Amino acid sequence: MSIPLVGGRIFVVDPDVSLAVPQQRRELRDHPAAVLGAIALGGALGALARYGVGELLPHASGGWPWSTLLVNVSGCLAIGVLMALIGRFWPRQRLLRPFAGVGVLGGYTTFSTATLEVVQLVQAHRPVLALLYLAVTALGALVAVAVGAAVVGRS
Numbered sequence: 001m002s003i004p005l006v007g008g009r010i011f012v013v014d015p016d017v018s019l020a021v022p023q024q025r026r027e028l029r030d031h032p033a034a035v036l037g038a039i040a041l042g043g044a045l046g047a048l049a050r051y052g053v054g055e056l057l058p059h060a061s062g063g064w065p066w067s068t069l070l071v072n073v074s075g076c077l078a079i080g081v082l083m084a085l086i087g088r089f090w091p092r093q094r095l096l097r098p099f100a101g102v103g104v105l106g107g108y109t110t111f112s113t114a115t116l117e118v119v120q121l122v123q124a125h126r127p128v129l130a131l132l133y134l135a136v137t138a139l140g141a142l143v144a145v146a147v148g149a150a151v152v153g154r155s
Helices: 022-030 032-056 066-089 096-108 111-123 127-154
Strands: none
Touching: 032 066, 032 096, 066 096, 066 111, 066 127, 111 127
């Protein structure tokens, strides 16, 4: 959440909310326990899934972080699909987006770990690999979101 100062007043803004939709602007304010509970439950499930992928695909220090890349790209693909589906078919399911989008997929993806792995690759004297990993992660994530949304748009 960001807290912009507008006209001397502080507003809390959920970056996952379309301010053009009045119901979404009021979502957290009107039902804080339900929304935050959905996010927390989803986040726990997403983090467990991410942990599982890391255990199935461990990588050696200084090597290519396959599990983190897989998690971030697959999570972004799922976010693209999910947000397009919600917008198209389930716009009135008020807890679906906080639970699945912010919670599950937010807990599943881990760009902070990807950033740490870039630093670790540089520290392991592998700057070219670090730069390549950074580029593949960023481009892969962006392409995955676009592909996910496009797949739903064609159906």
